[in-house]
Amino acid sequence: MALHDALAERGGVWIGAGPEPGEASEALEVIGRDPYVRLAFTLTETEQHDYYLGFSNSVLWPLCHRRGxxxxxxPDFEAAYRAVNARLARAIAKVLEADDVLWVHDYHLFPLAQALRRLGVTNRIGFFLHIPFPTLTDLAVLPKPSDFARWLASYNLVGFQTRADTARCLEMFRADPRAEFMTDGxxxxxxxxxxxxAFPIGIDTETFARDAEGSEESPFRRDAPEEYLIGVDRLDYSKGLPNRFNAFARYLEERTDPERRPCLVQIAPPTREAVQAYQDIRRELEEISGHINGAYAELDWTPIRYIHRAVDRSRLARIYRHARACLVTSLADGMNLVAKEYVAAQQPDDPGVLILSRFAGxxxxxxxxxxxxxYDEADIARAIAVALDMPLEERVDRYESCIxxxxxxxxxxxxxxxxxxxxRTLPSFEWPKDEFSAGWPLSAPDDPLIA
Known part of the structure; x- marks a missing residue:
């Protein structure tokens, strides 16, 4: 949504990978023109395996989420990762104009700016990392750790979700003898x-709130639970789902009123199912939810409703609105927009409670x-109990701060x-006349954007 608005307002071109594998090509295919041009590049089947599922999601993703x-x-993964970024750089360089601004997104494309610079591109290039920045210790796991800093330094501006991620990146540069900190930051x-x-990403708050207010019909139709908590996550090992399920079971075991029968509604759409780690987490969750339901369910009550598929956005907003609490238990997360969606969906005069991992951005x-x-199932179980018993006045106070x-x-x-x-950044290889100047030269605000 944000990129759509930026491109529509400034004018520009969107570039992304096509959905289907094909023959390797350095040409970009036009897949749309309204309200802005959209171009796609093709990955071969081997590149989808080695570049996307391999280095991007079996090296960088676990590395950035503290799962070394x-x-x-x-070695084939790293070679494919570098080759795809180099090929994409050549394709972009062919269509790039002198005053274009490039905005590159996420871990799949860390080396793209360096590849473009090697082709002589001096345009302003920004990079935004949507996931956590790795620690200095985790970076040492990479096959060539010293390349990582050079990849990032080839951009003019690197943005992160949080101040903590920015600090970790600064720590990386501080530990590198090739880096020097300037007086302007x-x-x-x-x-x-x-x-x-740090540029914390958000949601379209007002639109999501309107979606939540929509229909009066229950999103569960005739099978609505009396009281429920909601969890919404892609099925990923970084989301802390096994701990969440176990904590809910602990709450059920320790609840003071055995007649109280809340339900945990967990929506976990599949992702990257060809990667072994994702197959493992799916199997683990199915086993845990089955065990908990077998131990605590009644004929008219199922403690965990585990849904392994996506739910329509407008319906999801209404599910958020009526949930007594939302559980976000990420072990590491760049931001976690579910937390913000839940808050935006609440009724201001009778809001639910957000239970949030301190490791989510x-x-x-x-x-x-x-x-x-x-990581502490007892802590999560206590928070569930507190959330379900929280007085209205406190719920409203917390909601007003969060919204x-x-x-x-x-x-x-x-x-x-x-x-x-x-x-406001300097074009690449253009040095300030006075390096101690606090100001940045301004470029034209209407430079077209390539994202």
Missing amino acids: DLVDLD TVKFEDKIVRLG AAEDLTDALLVNP QAVRDTDVRRWSKQFLAGLD
């Missing part, structure tokens, strides 16, 4: 200057949620702030 034990260092790395910053700003340690934070990081503000920051 799941990293698969197959930028990092000089060899012959490059890069600026770092959203916890930096949603400080009046019930913050929990996602203000959600509005302050609305998705449109996120894109505008990032692009304004990128516009």
Whole structure:
């Protein structure tokens, strides 16, 4: 949504991978023109396996989510990752114009700016990382750790979800003898200057709130639980789902009123099912939910409703609205927009309670949620009990604080702030006349955007 608005307002081109494998090509295919041009590049079946499922999601994804034990260092993966980024750079360079601004997104494309610079591209290039930035120790797991800093330094502006992620990136540069910190807050790395910053992403708050207010019909129709908590996550080992299920079972075991029968509704659409780690987490969750339901269910009550598929967005908003609490128990998360969606969907005069992992990026700003340690099942179980018994006055106070934070990081503000920051950076290889100057030269605000 944010990129759509930015491209529609500024004009520009969207570039992304096509959905189906095909023959390798350095040509970009036009797949749409309204309201802006959309181009696609093709991955071969081998590249989908080695580049996407391999290095991107079996090396970088677990590395950034503190799961170095799941990293698969197959040398073919790294070779494909570098080759795809180099090929994409050549394709982009062919269509790039002198005043274009590029905004690159996420871990699949870390080396793209370096590949473009090697082709002589000096345009402003920004990068936004949607997932957590790895720790210095985790970076050492990479096959060539010293390349990582150079990849990032080839961008003009690198954005992160949180201040903590920015600090981890600064730590990486601080530990590298090739880096030098400038007085204006930028990092000089060899012959490059890069600026770092936190740009917390958000949601379209007002639109989501309207969706939640929509139909009076129950999103469960005739099978609505009397009282329920909601969890919505892609089926991923970073989301802490086994701990969440076990914590809910612990709450059921320890509840003071055995007649109270809340339900945990867990929606977990599949993702990356060809990766072994995702097959393992699906099997584990099915086993845990089956065990808990077998131990606690009654003929007219199922404690966990586990749904392994996506739910329509408007219906999901109404499910959020009527949930007594939302469980976000990520072990590591760049932001977690489910937390913000839940808050936006609430009834202001009778809101539910957000139970939020302190390791989710959203916890930096949603400080009046019930913050929990996602590794501590007893802590989560206590938070469930507190949330379900919380007085209305306290629920409203916490909601008002959280909804203000959600509005302050609305998705449109996120894109505008990032692009304004990128516009103020120096074009690559253009050095300031006075390196101690506090100001940045301004580029034209209407430079077309390529995202």
